[in-house]
Amino acid sequence: MYSTWTIIDKLAIQNNVRRLKEITATEVMAIVKANAYGHGAVPVARAALQGGASWFGVARASEASELRQAGIQAPILLLGYTPRAHFEEMIRNDVSLTVWDPGQLSLLSETAAQVGQPAKIHINVDTGMSRLGVQTEEALALTALARDTPGIIYQGLFSHFARADERDPAATDQQWKSFQDIRNELASAGLLPPWVHHANSAASLTRKETALSLVRIGIAMYGLHPSPDCRLPADFHPALSWKSILSQVKELPPGRGVSYGHEYVTTDIERVGTIPVGYADGFRRCPGNQVLVGGKRVPVIGRVTMDYILVQLDDVPGAKAGDEVVLLGSQGQESISAEEVAGNWGTINYEVTCAISPSVPRLYP
Numbered sequence: 043m044y045s046t047w048t049i050i051d052k053l054a055i056q057n058n059v060r061r062l063k064e065i066t067a068t069e070v071m072a073i074v075k076a077n078a079y080g081h082g083a084v085p086v087a088r089a090a091l092q093g094g095a096s097w098f099g100v101a102r103a104s105e106a107s108e109l110r111q112a113g114i115q116a117p118i119l120l121l122g123y124t125p126r127a128h129f130e131e132m133i134r135n136d137v138s139l140t141v142w143d144p145g146q147l148s149l150l151s152e153t154a155a156q157v158g159q160p161a162k163i164h165i166n167v168d169t170g171m172s173r174l175g176v177q178t179e180e181a182l183a184l185t186a187l188a189r190d191t192p193g194i195i196y197q198g199l200f201s202h203f204a205r206a207d208e209r210d211p212a213a214t215d216q217q218w219k220s221f222q223d224i225r226n227e228l229a230s231a232g233l234l235p236p237w238v239h240h241a242n243s244a245a246s247l248t249r250k251e252t253a254l255s256l257v258r259i260g261i262a263m264y265g266l267h268p269s270p271d272c273r274l275p276a277d278f279h280p281a282l283s284w285k286s287i288l289s290q291v292k293e294l295p296p297g298r299g300v301s302y303g304h305e306y307v308t309t310d311i312e313r314v315g316t317i318p319v320g321y322a323d324g325f326r327r328c329p330g331n332q333v334l335v336g337g338k339r340v341p342v343i344g345r346v347t348m349d350y351i352l353v354q355l356d357d358v359p360g361a362k363a364g365d366e367v368v369l370l371g372s373q374g375q376e377s378i379s380a381e382e383v384a385g386n387w388g389t390i391n392y393e394v395t396c397a398i399s400p401s402v403p404r405l406y407p
Contacts, residue, residue, distance in 0.1 A: 059093030154193030283371030301344025337374025
């Protein structure tokens with residue numbers, strides 16, 4: 043039915059969430075921002091619930107609304123910035139919001155009074171990510187203010203590791219110590235909320251002590267390695283495969299230019315296949331791309347175009363129009379991982395799946 047498509051293995055999502063619950067022995071917040079890292083937010087959220095997730099994390103108000111409109115009632119934390127125009131909608135949808143500034147508390151209190159419903163908040167403390175968050179020396183005052191502000195339910199406290207997926211532990215040790223100091227200070231003042239969380243996928247796998255009230259699981263839930271230094275256990279499985287189809291196979295004579303700019307020129311009679319996927323779908327214009335045809339790796343030749351790539355098929359003499367092509371995933375005994383593609387593209391596996399265009403169908407067999 044499609045020229046290019048992805049297949050999302052919901053059982054892999056369930057398995058990965060279940061394993062993370064077993065490893066951390068605590069509650070799991072499934073991070074489904076960025077369309078669930080390209081996997082499809084609503085189907086992934088449902089699979090994560092079946093695997094044992096109890097919370098969801100998103101980055102945008104629109105992402106939280108998508109989950110609520112789909113009938114997902116589990117707690118949702120909007121982890122980042124929320125424009126004031128969305129405060130009322132988020133409060134009515136029972137979405138917890140992230141706060142790091144007294145001004146946010148004032149505006150949320152005002153909106154909560156207008157709505158007639160309290161605003162739930164988690165305070166983000168900047169322990170070393172230097173992105174969003176109240177500075178550590180101001181955290182006590184902000185949490186006290188949150189407790190005393192009308193219309194505010196001070197529900198959670200969190201921070202975010204910047205380097206937990208690296209071999210050198212020094213920076214992560216420092217962040218964890220800073221957060222522990224804040225936790226102890228707040229506990230002494232009676233200001234520790236019910237939900238306290240710091241661990242991401244990497245910390246959940248390598249630092250069991252950081253699994254507090256919640257662990258926030260992103261990349262590991264999708265069966266992708268947090269980094270080359272932080273590998274998943276063998277019983278985690280990638281959830282996404284990306285496929286296309288050979289739309290034409292032809293023989294070209296020696297000296298024939300292939301694709302825009304004729305960067306590739308045939309040196310002999312060559313079998314060349316056309317595949318209807320391109321950079322508009324998220325397949326990057328980088329040298330060294332390979333795909334799987336007939337269970338074998340074949341090189342992408344010439345420039346990647348907006349809607350098509352071309353491959354050299356001399357090593358797959360039986361390849362014909364209509365054959366399935368694998369861009370990510372397995373075929374026969376061969377496989378191409380998101381990590382391998384990321385290495386070729388000079389990026390990270392997160393970006394490989396996130397960048398697959400929304401126009402590429404996601405299938406959930």
